[in-house]
Amino acid sequence: MINVKNISKTFMVPHRVDALVDVSENIARGEVVVVIGPSGSGKSTFLRCLNRLETADKGKILIDGVDILHPKTDINKVRAEVGMVFQSFNLFPHKTVKNNVNLAQNVVRKRSSKEAEEITMALLDKVGIADKKNVYPDQLSGGQQQRVAIARALAMNPKAMLFDEPTSALDPEMIGEVLEVMKTLAKEGMTMAVVTHEMGFAREVADRVIFMDAGKIVEEGTPEHFFTNPSHDRTKLFLKQIL
Ligand code: ADP
């Protein structure tokens, strides 16, 4: 589903940072990949390149066969196909829960209002928040807002979902409800790349764990390999610090 070949990304401002250095990776249809690594290692940049929130300087990225770096590729289509959920929920504050999820369906997926509404309600039900459809984001807890953000991304019928530390801004008691929704998606066969510090989630849900450091993928393998027998010293050190 996701083929990344030799991508690099350098930021020049405020000073030169090689955020990604010749990264290659394939994520299969239905696969769940958890990305871990120290702060500044390039995890977010890697995810953001996959839906062109950042544009890789070189290399090739295919999403279900579509070359997303090709000048003729419609960037809005790419973003609909590759949903993203952020640490900060990024809901529209002046729109109700329902309208946050409705919003792009007409424009991007050409759905009638009625059709969009049906899909929205089904998704709000799926993330366990249908009873809040008419409230505004600031009336919701962080966990509820994040579940709305997931529903909004799913409303585009994405081919893959990217999660960038989706539970890092949440109070501890709300982390579980968001991870539960993600776990359900994984079970249903969604292709997912997840940056998270939730190692329980990685162990239980990931098909594969990727460890990044200094803009490179240093090591990858099954959760079993990762948590019991990592090969690289940098991986061992990182795991020792977080576990
Ligand atoms: P991580 O998500 O692993 O913490 P990031 O991908 O956010 O790492 O960042 C990788 C490196 O790129 C860091 O040194 C960061 O400061 C830099 N960086 C990321 N985004 C930008 C940006 N938009 N402009 C300048 N530097 C950036």
Ligand code: MG
């Ligand atoms: Mg990050």
